[in-house]
Amino acid sequence: MARPASDLPAHTSPIISPQPRPSGQYLSQWSDLHDSQPPTPGIPDNLISPAFTPPATPGAGTPSRHLHAEPKSVPVDTSLDDPSQKQPRLLERLPTVECVVRARIPTTSGAEMFLHLYQNDSDNKEHLAIVFGNNIRSRSLDAEKPGETEMDRMIRGAYTGRLRPGRISSRIEPEPKRRVFDKRKRSGSALKNVTTVPEDAVLEIPTSAPVQPPARTQDEQNDEHPQPSIPATAEELLASGPESEHKPPLVRIHSECYTGETAWSARCDCGEQLDEAARLMSLPTSTGGVIVYLRQEGRGIGLASKLKAYNLQDLGNDTVEANLLLRHPADARSYGLATAILADLGLGTDSDVTKPEEEQGIRLLTNNPDKVRAVEGPSKEVRVRERVAMVPIAWRTHGVQGVKGAEIEKYLETKIGRMGHMIHEE
Numbered sequence: 001m002a003r004p005a006s007d008l009p010a011h012t013s014p015i016i017s018p019q020p021r022p023s024g025q026y027l028s029q030w031s032d033l034h035d036s037q038p039p040t041p042g043i044p045d046n047l048i049s050p051a052f053t054p055p056a057t058p059g060a061g062t063p064s065r066h067l068h069a070e071p072k073s074v075p076v077d078t079s080l081d082d083p084s085q086k087q088p089r090l091l092e093r094l095p096t097v098e099c100v101v102r103a104r105i106p107t108t109s110g111a112e113m114f115l116h117l118y119q120n121d122s123d124n125k126e127h128l129a130i131v132f133g134n135n136i137r138s139r140s141l142d143a144e145k146p147g148e149t150e151m152d153r154m155i156r157g158a159y160t161g162r163l164r165p166g167r168i169s170s171r172i173e174p175e176p177k178r179r180v181f182d183k184r185k186r187s188g189s190a191l192k193n194v195t196t197v198p199e200d201a202v203l204e205i206p207t208s209a210p211v212q213p214p215a216r217t218q219d220e221q222n223d224e225h226p227q228p229s230i231p232a233t234a235e236e237l238l239a240s241g242p243e244s245e246h247k248p249p250l251v252r253i254h255s256e257c258y259t260g261e262t263a264w265s266a267r268c269d270c271g272e273q274l275d276e277a278a279r280l281m282s283l284p285t286s287t288g289g290v291i292v293y294l295r296q297e298g299r300g301i302g303l304a305s306k307l308k309a310y311n312l313q314d315l316g317n318d319t320v321e322a323n324l325l326l327r328h329p330a331d332a333r334s335y336g337l338a339t340a341i342l343a344d345l346g347l348g349t350d351s352d353v354t355k356p357e358e359e360q361g362i363r364l365l366t367n368n369p370d371k372v373r374a375v376e377g378p379s380k381e382v383r384v385r386e387r388v389a390m391v392p393i394a395w396r397t398h399g400v401q402g403v404k405g406a407e408i409e410k411y412l413e414t415k416i417g418r419m420g421h422m423i424h425e426e
Helices: 023-029 150-155 218-224 234-240 270-281 303-314 319-325 336-344 369-376 406-419
Strands: 073-075 097-106 112-120 127-132 180-182 202-204 250-255 289-294 362-365 384-388
Touching: 097 336, 112 336, 127 270, 127 336, 250 270, 250 369, 270 289, 270 362, 289 336, 303 319, 319 406, 336 369, 362 369, 369 384
Parallel strands: 180 202, 250 289, 250 362, 362 384
Antiparallel strands: 073 384, 097 112, 112 127, 127 289
16 A cells, blocks of 8 residues: 555655657657657656667677678769868877787677777877787787797787687697597586587587487478579669678777766767767678777766766756866867877778778778867878768667667757768668
C-alpha cells in the first residue's frame, strides 16, 4: 500500500508512471524540436530523460545500409581552394611524435586492431592511433633503441607478424608448430571433462565407431543441381570488385568525447561516428585504416567547460553560443598532432613516392571541410585525396536506428548552419 504524499520526506521523488510516446508521430514530425509543444501530462519536465542509444562494440554496433561496401567518397584537391575564403588555423610546425608502445586488440566483433600510444613535445597527453590491417606501421616504434634486446622490442610492440609463446625474435616470425593433443580428463577438477586445445593444435579423439562421411551441404547439392542466379546488387559488385584492393586507406580523426562514447549522451553523435569508422575499416574489402584519437575533449575546451556548455544549451543557447559565452572559441581543436601521427605511420606525402598512384594519400572520413585542409598540415605533409561523408544513422534509417532526439537534431543543425559541415552523401 502506497504511503500518502504527506508522510513522505521532502526530498522523495514523486511517484510517477512512465507515459509512452507514439513513435510514429515522433519520427515523422520530430515534435520534440517544437518548444511550444505541451509536456507529457503528469510528468514534470525535469524528470523526462532523453532517448539514447547505448554505446556498442567498436566495429559492430552501428548498423548501416553500407553493409558490404564503403560509403561514397568525393575527390578533393585543396590546392584549388579560394585563398580569399576563411582558412583553418594551422600550426607553424608539426609536433614531434613518438609511438612508445603498440598492442594487438581483439574485439568482440571478431575484428582485430593494433592500438598505438603516442607521446609528443607539444602537450603532456597520450594520444592514440587505432590501426586496422597489417601494412600500416609506425616508424618511431620500429626504430632501434640503444641497448634494447629482442624481448624489449616485442614487449613494446616493435615486432612483425604475431606474437606466440616461445617467440624469441621481433623480426622473424617462426612457423607455428602443430602439436597433437589427446583428450585427457583432469581428476578432481571441475574442468575434468573439458578439453583445452591451443589454437595451433590438432585434437585427436580415439573412437571405435566408424567415421561417417559428413552430410552434403546445400552448396554441394546446388553444385549438382544449379539454381538460377540472382543478380548482384551494386554494393555487392563494388565489394567484390578488384578496385577494393588498390585504394588509399580510410582515416578518421576523432576527438575524445567522454559523454558521447562512455556516458550514452544523445547530445552528439561522436560515439556513433567512432563505431561506424571502426566498422568500415573492418570490412573484408577494406584496405586498412587508422583512427587517430586525439585527447581534445569538448572541441578542445575540456570536460569541465563542456559540461558548463551543456547547461548553457539547456538555457537556450546552441553549441557555438555556449562556447563563446564561456570565453572559448567555437572550436578550439587543432590537428597538427594528427598530421604528425599519420606521417609517422607512413601515410604522409614523403612515403607516397614508394606507393602506386592509386594507393597514395588518404581518404578522410569527415563532414567538416575545414578538417580536410587542417589534416594536410602546414606544408602539405599529408595528402587528402577523397572525403567520405559520415551521414547520421538516424537519417539513413528514418529514425529507426541510431542516436535520435531533440538535442542531437539541434546539434547537427548548428553544425550545418553555423560551422559549414556537409552532412550528406554527394
